[in-house]
Amino acid sequence: MRAKRPNPVRWLWYAVGGRLPDVYREWVLYDLTSRTWVLRHLARALVQHSVWLLLLLLPIPLSLRLPMIVLGVSVGMTFSLSFMEDASERRLIRHGFPAGLNRRIREESTTAERADLAAMYTAWYTATPHADDPPPA
Template sequence: MGTHRPNPLQWVWYAYGGKLPDHLAEWVLHDVTCRTWVLRQLARALIQLTPLCLAVLLLPGPLWIRLYALTLGLLVGVFYSLSAMIETAEHRVIKHGYPPGIGKDTREMHKDVRRATRNAARRRGQE
């Protein structure tokens, strides 16, 4: 991965679906294909849900109702975000100039490399 990373404002823009400058395209590919890509998707979803959560907390009414509404909203939001994460990741890399399918192919390649490395380490340990 290149040394370029988005600054915090760019990352928030990216989390809400914005396109980053072209020099950050390699970081976007890394973001949606690295080992922790699911956690990164979850972080983006939580950032997207933050304004809604704050609005619910500011509504008038009993605190317990607002907390239940907040919890339910978070559960539904995270569920939908995680259920569409593969498509969302593909859309992000396509938006940044990569061909369709590269995100999935890159994640599979990384998984194969990790599996081969693990198997080679086991073989060395058995010898």
Template sequence: MRTPSGRSRAPDPIHWLRYAVAGSLPTAYHQWVLYDLTCGTWVLRHLSRALVQFSFWWLCLLVPGPLSLRFAMVALGYLLGLYFSLSFMEDACERRLLKAGYPPGLNRKIREETPVSERAATVALYASYYPPS
């Protein structure tokens, strides 16, 4: 689905939540997935998805025990999760790209070859050459 400006539109909150917890998006959003993985803020977008994935750590506050211990469990869970999420950020983005039907390495190729100001146009160009399967 495209907006009147020609760019693909972002998924609604329900679809985005599914995408954030490693689900796939319908074909209509696959060009947006490519943009999401190549735009100038792709690292921040990855971190926002990771924070959503780790939100289950808040359930540790329901465990009986001292409040300081419960908050420590939440903090350690988040820190460990963010450490591994940042460590494997490229691989996670690559898997999302493959789920959307694009060839391996396309996101890295776009990020390395294209200046930030021109990435949206480049994503549209690549999406037209590599339609998601």
């Protein structure tokens, strides 16, 4: 059974931080733990920071309005990306899930990939240096 997706109006409410009804709980869990969860977070963050477009309505020169919008969106997105783990966990808790569930699900689903990556790093950093390699500084 597929999770019931919210309609566009409910998704906008969810994107700005609102709580969806319980019928969408399975979809919220999928939204915050799928392999595309970072892209989904970026989409929600762009919706939240679209309020900066209201600066276009100000009666000031366009050469001032555009840098204000770029600065506002870039600072907002930087903070949003910095705290996306915490934001997704708070969103899951708000929908009735236990704390830490999103990280646990994401970590369990990528165990093989993380093992391959760890093996690659281990092989790279434990390799014996070649005679041609310069000495470490």
